[in-house]
Amino acid sequence: MCSSSLLMQILVATFLIFILKGVCGATFTFVNKCSYTVWPGILGQPVLDTTGFELIKGNSRSLQAPVGWSGRFWGRTGCxxxxxxxxxxxxxxxxxxxxECKGAGATPPATLAEFTLGSGPSTQDFYDVSLVDGYNIQMIVEVNGGSGGCGTTGCVNDLNRRCPSELKVASGGACRSACEAFGTPEYCCKGAFGSPESCRPTA
Incomplete structure (x- = not known):
């Protein structure tokens, strides 16, 4: 019998994912609050019951992940x-x-929710929402319950509306990272720009 101690929710703009953690692992619940259909993609080890599915607006779907699971989720659009x-x-x-993505990751640009679950009920989980591969939809990870003081993280603003024209793709449906677009050290935070002090925000 699994006992649950932590409920974590991932919300993508209006696309949402919950995590319920217990001794048997965690339950991720995806909730689509977008005004359009989203097709979540999944990459991780061990492989979950599905690696991709359709999620119509207003609907939700839950997946069970074992202890120690590590992987990422993203929302595909215009499928x-x-x-x-x-x-x-x-x-x-x-x-x-x-x-089904079948072990393949997202083609940038893609907003990513990344997770590493602890190896047991007393170990910590780690999660973030990353824009390192660019941005395509809003996403939030929210935690309810648990004793670790886990907080909400993510991006609630529609960055596609503010995307510079040279980074826009998919008719404005996604925004490339400057690193992927230009590949230069100042945008990729490498070489002389390889520290937080030297790699500063740019236009």
């Missing part, structure tokens, strides 16, 4: 899949040619 699950997405496509 077109046929009745057999073959197709592709306009943003954050995983390149598998199917609704």
């Amino acid at each position: 077109n899949f046929d009745g057999s699950g073959h197709g592709s997405c306009g943003t954050a496509d995983c390149g598998s040619g199917e609704i």
Whole structure:
């Protein structure tokens, strides 16, 4: 019997993921509060019950992850899949040619929710929302319960509206990172710009 001690929710703009942690691992619940359909993609070890699925606006879906699971979630948008699950997405496509990502990660730009679950009920979980691979949708990770004082993290602003024109892709549906777009040290925080002091925000 699993006992649960921590409920964590990941919200993407209006796309949401909850995590319920217990001695058997964690339950991730994805909730789509967007005004459009989102196709979550999943990459992690060990592999969960699915690596990608459709989530219509207003709907939710839960997945169980074992203790020690490590991986990432992202929301694909503008997808077109046929009745057999073959197709592709306009943003954050995983390149598998199917609704299931099957071990493939998101093609940038993609907003990522990254997790490393502790190896047991007394060990810490780590999570973040990363824009290192660019941005395509708003995302929030929110924790309810537990004793670790875990807080909400993520990006609630629609960065596509403020994306510089040279970084826009998918007709403004996503925003590339400057590192991916230009590959220079000042945007990739490497070389002479490899420290927090030298790698400063840019336009």
